[in-house]
Amino acid sequence: MDKPMDRPADKTETDREPTRYEEVVRALLAEIDGDAYEIGDRLPTEHELCARFGVSRHTVREALRRLQEMGIILRRQGSGSVLAAKRADGRxxxxxxxxxxxxxxxxxxxxxxxxxxxxxxxxxxxxxxxxxxxxxxxxxxxxxxxxxxxxxxxxxxxxxxxxxxxxxxxxxxxxxxxxxxxxxxxxxxxxxxxxxxxxxxxxxxxxxxxxxxxxxxxxxxxxxxxxxxxxxxxxxxxxxxxxxxxxxxxxxxx
Structure with missing residues (x-):
């Protein structure tokens, strides 16, 4: 028989400060929205983004992964990140x-x-x-x-x-x-x-x-x-x- 257990109260994140990778994502999205890149253009390398934003490589990779999840960029090992769309596809x-x-x-x-x-x-x-x-x-x-x-x-x-x-x-x-x-x-x-x-x-x-x-x-x-x-x-x-x-x-x- 199922035995229900007490569950923790739901938590909200309305006042959560953006993480460093989210700040990188927002900055790159602002540039993309401002036509700094065209479809098919390569984004700066991980090394260049690390130097620009003063963050770790892990942070940059997480930001690029998020942009990939949004359908904004395509990433291929050895080829860098390429702009695939200027708007998230909603998926x-x-x-x-x-x-x-x-x-x-x-x-x-x-x-x-x-x-x-x-x-x-x-x-x-x-x-x-x-x-x-x-x-x-x-x-x-x-x-x-x-x-x-x-x-x-x-x-x-x-x-x-x-x-x-x-x-x-x-x-x-x-x-x-x-x-x-x-x-x-x-x-x-x-x-x-x-x-x-x-x-x-x-x-x-x-x-x-x-x-x-x-x-x-x-x-x-x-x-x-x-x-x-x-x-x-x-x-x-x-x-x-x-x-x-x-x-x-x-x-x-x-």
């Missing part, structure tokens, strides 16, 4: 290709916790998660938002192995990705993340969370987190509205 673009980028994604978006339950996973759900039936898991339902917008771009259900209660005991302290908290608090090492991407009609629950019509197309990305010992400790099922989301990846020959 959230996901281009995660490593655990480091997954952590950045978690720290540069907002997560609103809706509910936390301890459940026994059975039948179809066990098959969907890829775990053993009749095992206990924590289920965390949440909405994810971009820092600068209020409308959610993702409804997510995160399942944490019931053997790790500290992860959900005080969610206010989970500042980064859940997998990172598992590593920090339990000394685990996440060695592999298996990812499935599929199209699916929005269920009544997902539709109500994302403010879309029931049955409308969604993109569902399921990530399963395995330790270096091969144990499955976390599963995250992310549902995105199809009309407002684009998944991007780059494949390079080795």
């Amino acid at each position: 959230f673009v996901n281009s995660i290709s490593s655990l480091d980028e997954l952590l950045q994604y978690a720290t540069t978006t907002r997560l609103e916790i809706l509910s936390v339950d301890r459940i026994v996973v059975e039948g179809d759900l066990a098959a969907r998660l890829g775990c053993r039936a009749d095992t206990q898991w924590f289920r965390i339902a949440a909405l994810r938002r971009a820092l600068e917008t209020e409308s959610p771009f993702c409804y997510v259900e995160v399942y944490i192995d019931g053997a790790f209660p500290e992860v959900v005991r005080d969610l206010d302290e989970v500042r980064y990705a859940f997998y990172a908290t598992l590593e920090q608090r339990y000394g685990l090492r996440i060695a592999e993340v298996m990812q499935d991407v599929e199209a699916a009609p929005a269920s009544a629950n997902v539709a109500s969370r994302l403010h879309v019509a029931r049955g409308s197309p969604t993109l569902v990305i399921t990530r399963r987190y395995f330790t270096d010992a091969g144990a499955l400790v976390e599963v995250a099922v992310n549902s995105f509205p199809g009309a407002a989301f684009r998944y991007s990846m780059s494949l390079r020959r080795q």
Whole structure:
């Protein structure tokens, strides 16, 4: 039987000061809007942007990643950043290709916790998660938002192995990705993340969370987190509205 747990109060960021990477994003957007660049032009290099704004390379890369998510620029390794559009296309673009980028994604978006339950996973759900039936898991339902917008771009259900209660005991302290908290608090090492991407009609629950019509197309990305010992400790099922989301990846020959 589901056992509801107390959840932390929702937090607002109305008075939040912009981060350094957001300041870089805003400055570059102002220049683009002022016709400092034309479509197809290359933006300054990471080194040039670091010197200009007096920030670290990590900050510049995060700013460029955000512009890429907005559909403003295209980035290719060895070729720099090219202006692709002068206005954001309104879709959230996901281009995660490593655990480091997954952590950045978690720290540069907002997560609103809706509910936390301890459940026994059975039948179809066990098959969907890829775990053993009749095992206990924590289920965390949440909405994810971009820092600068209020409308959610993702409804997510995160399942944490019931053997790790500290992860959900005080969610206010989970500042980064859940997998990172598992590593920090339990000394685990996440060695592999298996990812499935599929199209699916929005269920009544997902539709109500994302403010879309029931049955409308969604993109569902399921990530399963395995330790270096091969144990499955976390599963995250992310549902995105199809009309407002684009998944991007780059494949390079080795």
